[in-house]
Amino acid sequence: MPAENSTLANMRTQMDRAKQYTEDVDDNVFTRMKHPERTLTVSLPILRDDGTLEVFEGYRCQFGGARGPYKGGVRYHPSASMEEVIALAGLMASKTALVGLPYGGAKGGVQCNPKELSRDERKRVTRRYTEGIRRMIGPKMDIPAPDMNTGPQEMAWMMDTYSVYEGYTVPEVVTGKPTEIGGTPGRVEATGRGVAIITDRILTHLDRSVENATVAIQGFGNVGSWTARLLAERGAHVVAVSDVSGGVYDPDGLDVVGLAEHVERGETVTSADEGDQISNDELLRLDVDVLVPAAVSHAITADVAADLRADIVVEAANGPTTPAADDVLVERDVPAVPDVLANAGGVIVSYLEWVQNTQEYTWTLAEVNADLERRITDAFDEMLAVYAEEETPDLRTAAYTIAIERNATAHSYRGLFP
Structure with a gap:
């Protein structure tokens, strides 16, 4: 049995919450899908x-x-x-x-x-x-x-x-390879690009603009650093970032390109000459437009959710928000775009790389980025539609409702062997 509040227990809880909003999903198929x-x-x-x-x-x-x-x-x-x-x-x-x-x-x-x-x-x-x-x-x-x-x-x-x-x-046995041996352009930054696209979309949906929006990003590895750079390109002010050493904060916006280059040399965020130093815990509680947890699972607990001052959460990490924290965010009317959508840019471009490898044909960076944006924005719009039509309590439940129905339909068509 998974430990209480483990990533596995949380995933199954999220699936259970979404099940009641699905249509014609057989209970036996659903039980099978959780294992x-x-x-x-x-x-x-x-x-x-x-x-x-x-x-x-x-x-x-x-x-x-x-x-x-x-x-x-x-x-x-x-x-x-x-x-x-x-x-x-x-x-x-x-x-x-x-x-x-x-x-x-x-x-x-x-x-x-x-x-x-x-x-x-x-x-x-x-x-x-x-x-x-x-x-x-x-x-x-x-x-x-x-x-x-x-x-x-x-x-x-x-x-x-x-x-x-x-x-x-x-080459098609793995994705995310160097381009010289079958990798696709755009794969390295794909997850961060997807997070940036979704951040832009949720702000637009709420009648706000990514331009001049303040953003705090917990985690400044590949995903967090590319999210920061691509949001800055769209006009956002990334005011805080962090890694295991702690974080830095500048209300006027950080030089995220310089910070990324500093970290790529093997340095930590806090060793850069940027902003004021803060802790990871303080970063999660900053008064910003958007909080992007891009580090570890379970970063946003119920206690953090109660103190959180961001208007929107966009999950770049896997499983950063606990179910108890989801309840608090719903009660406080703080929308959270779930990980299964927000960080899907990586697997989308991995799919595009795999397709190119199997066809022995390459696409341009512009073609890859356009396909990524189309697929992830279509999924975003589908999630919003289910959220509105089914009146799910939050966006995560809407996203899981779609996923469960699609997986359950595939399982039902194929049947149970033997």
């Missing part, structure tokens, strides 16, 4: 640079494949666990259904601290992990992608390892 189809734990013995051997633990979960191949990232983090991977795979199954992609959900992880690994050690971890899960993955079965603390280089190593066993190059 993963398969999970794998692999031991990864790695020779460290100093000659010692260390055994890491890795995971892969496949969840809800009725709509197509499984799709989901691989994260490297000390807190990675099988339960977390199952929950994130479940979120992916809802996310791909919500934005209309022919995928199920998957997620992988390795329990390690990548900051303590050299480049060669990361390569050994990646190759050994790929060998461990290679019987589960494939371009028509399960397509990994980058996630927390992984990127194009890890995807290149995964593709190469898989291809060595197949005996020929298989």
